[in-house]
Amino acid sequence: MLSFKEITALKKSKKARDEQGLFVAEGRKLFFEAPRDRIVQVLMTREFAAEHPEVLSAIPKDTPAAVDVEEGRFHSLSDTKTPQGILTVMRKMEWDPDAVLASSGDLSRARLYCILENLQDPGNAGTILRTGEAAGVGAVFLTEGSVDLYSPKVIRSTMGSIFRVPHFVIPQETDMQAFCSPAVSFVRKLRKQGIGVYAAHLRGSKAYTDCDYRRAAAFVIGNESKGVSDELAAECSELIRIPMAGEVESLNAAMAAGILLYEAVRQAGAGLR
Numbered sequence: 001m002l003s004f005k006e007i008t009a010l011k012k013s014k015k016a017r018d019e020q021g022l023f024v025a026e027g028r029k030l031f032f033e034a035p036r037d038r039i040v041q042v043l044m045t046r047e048f049a050a051e052h053p054e055v056l057s058a059i060p061k062d063t064p065a066a067v068d069v070e071e072g073r074f075h076s077l078s079d080t081k082t083p084q085g086i087l088t089v090m091r092k093m094e095w096d097p098d099a100v101l102a103s104s105g106d107l108s109r110a111r112l113y114c115i116l117e118n119l120q121d122p123g124n125a126g127t128i129l130r131t132g133e134a135a136g137v138g139a140v141f142l143t144e145g146s147v148d149l150y151s152p153k154v155i156r157s158t159m160g161s162i163f164r165v166p167h168f169v170i171p172q173e174t175d176m177q178a179f180c181s182p183a184v185s186f187v188r189k190l191r192k193q194g195i196g197v198y199a200a201h202l203r204g205s206k207a208y209t210d211c212d213y214r215r216a217a218a219f220v221i222g223n224e225s226k227g228v229s230d231e232l233a234a235e236c237s238e239l240i241r242i243p244m245a246g247e248v249e250s251l252n253a254a255m256a257a258g259i260l261l262y263e264a265v266r267q268a269g270a271g272l273r
Contacts, residue, residue: 126157
């Protein structure tokens with residue numbers, strides 16, 4: 001069983017999460033949505049355990065559980081102002097990126113992907129994963145230096161989508177023959193597979209509704225303040241823009257991602273429930 005000190009480190013430190021391959025998820029909803037085979041440990045306050053016997057009965061067999069944590073002690077572990085009283089320690093999710101790219105997505109819809117370049121805001125990242133699941137994305141890819149998807153704030157904002165949407169950090173292996181960054185090399189790989197790569201960009205020559213996403217599309221969402229880098233933009237199939245009225249220059253990253261993804265869904269004619 002992990003100590004309180006070790007769990008605190010998982011909450012605060014990306015390094016600790018990376019080294020141990022673990023993360024923490026707070027709340028009843030995330031506990032029930034978590035894959036049972038990824039749960040490592042469960043902690044609950046006495047009050048929560050007494051009020052939620054259904055949670056006690058749902059803890060996987062042989063999983064270490066502390067169900068009588070003192071309220072103040074639990075509060076020190078929590079990342080929220082008003083903790084619910086349950087925290088789940090989990091192993092990080094794992095997928096094969098090549099297999100995902102080869103067969104992902106509902107075939108009745110366009111094959112969809114998101115690439116997040118140096119995205120920094122936890123709320124944006126989590127919302128994009130959640131919106132991506134709703135739109136049927138095959139995977140979300142992040143460049144090195146982007147926000148850690150396993151930070152507590154991102155985990156909360158995904159509302160459980162972190163467990164179901166394949167996500168990967170683009171490997172930091174530079175293509176030495178082409179002398180390009182990992183992100184550029186990755187985009188070239190996608191385009192060779194017939195996947196159109198579209199960057200939301202202020203210099204976009206086409207409105208986002210003027211491109212055809214029906215076969216396969218990957219949308220690049222850039223850094224909140226700097227946008228998509230010139231290096232990556234130069235490799236995309238098309239730079240696209242979302243028309244805006246007034247004096248607004250750009251949209252929130254998660255909002256832009258949602259608009260683009262649902263345009264692809266609309267074009268594919270996929271009926272969503």
